[in-house]
Amino acid sequence: MPVSLQDQLVVAISSRALFDFEEENRLFETGDPQAYVDLQMQRIDVPAPPGVAFSLVKKLLAFNEPDHQRVEVVVLSRNDPVSGLRVFRSVSAAGMRVERGVFTQGRDPFRYLKPLGAHLFLSANEADVRQALAMGFPAARVAIGSARAGENHPHEVRIAFDGDAVLFSDEAEQVFQKRGLKAFQAHEKRKANLPLPDGPFKPLLAALHRLQQAGSQTMRLRTALVTARSAPANERAIQTLMSWDVGVDEAMFLGGLAKGEFLREFEPDFFFDDQTGHIEHAAQHVPAGHVAGGVTNSRVVSETPGRRQRSK
Incomplete structure (x- = not known):
């Protein structure tokens, strides 16, 4: 029987919303995607710093227990699959369990929200957010320069x-x-x-x-x-x-x-x-x-x- 996410809270999130990839993104926006990929490969074992939605994701995942999966987080990214390796290694270094990801190498990722049954989509790309909202999914463009969440309420x-x-x-x-x-x-x-x-x-x-x-x-x-x-x-x-x-x-x-x-x-x-x-x-x-x-x-x-x- 296929695995189902039906009874879980499903959060789809872009790599830039989860981690601080702004230095890498500036290189990508120069119009040289290969240089971006090369930089990600050079840093593949360097954990990326936390992004705007990092605290939200890490705390939501803490609702999961070994015998009860309540929250599923899926990386839904315009990144290429190679750069996705650094995303997953950064997730692992942060002590989080994220097993699923879709990397579209510049193509629209929001079309995968439907098969995921996502309850939330967070992205730094406004066009993707608008499309997700038009499809009926809760979605927001993260304010990249936001203050990070405090640490007064860890549980x-x-x-x-x-x-x-x-x-x-x-x-x-x-x-x-x-x-x-x-x-x-x-x-x-x-x-x-x-x-x-x-x-x-x-x-x-x-x-x-x-x-x-x-x-x-x-x-x-x-x-x-x-x-x-x-x-x-x-x-x-x-x-x-x-x-x-x-x-x-x-x-x-x-x-x-x-x-x-x-x-x-x-x-x-x-x-x-x-x-x-x-x-x-x-x-x-x-x-x-x-x-x-x-x-x-x-x-x-x-x-x-x-x-x-x-x-x-």
Whole structure:
């Protein structure tokens, strides 16, 4: 009988999201891929430094036990197979167990998300992230310059999510973009008891909830909703989570306050948001990833001068 990943949390991740390959990548971007391969071969036994999502992956893998595999991490990379050798050796040197990888030598890797049944795709390539989101997979472009995760919670995975266009659909954000803040607040108050449609990261939150409920003798999971919604718009967000029968451990309704300092205190292993400005600020404090979907990331909006942004 074929092996199945059906009952596991499946994370697909690019090599640049997992490890710091920025020096090598700069060589690749000069247009000399062979020089890049040669450099990787020269360093094949030199473990790569941790990347933005390293802490998240290592902690998630710690949920696995010898007789119970709860999390599967698959390297999904535009790297060539030879460079993939260094990736796997770096994984081994870090004490992690990652057995599967797909290396496409410059071709689109996202098409392999479907057979993997991935619950999350992390990559440094924005085009790949957009394609994955369009296919219905939770995906984020890692902010390469992000601060690395802290070490204060070695036995707890901490993940923080924005609300609209991330956990929830961008329905309310569309109202704000078209009609402004007062219309947004009135819209959300009127629909307070009507759950928001699913956002792109609802499947990941649901999978994390199942992992949390399954329990572990050594690891815990803590989630947070970090949004600029404030009363009364907070009610619809909570009602939506209740309708999903999925909770978060912390909820921050910040009413437009900058999120970075609050995230610094929460100390997540990763934070997801759909607005680049918020990611840039958050990345000064914590590992962060941009969810390139929703109305704020549409071409029409991005090309409109002076467009409004509401921190969600």
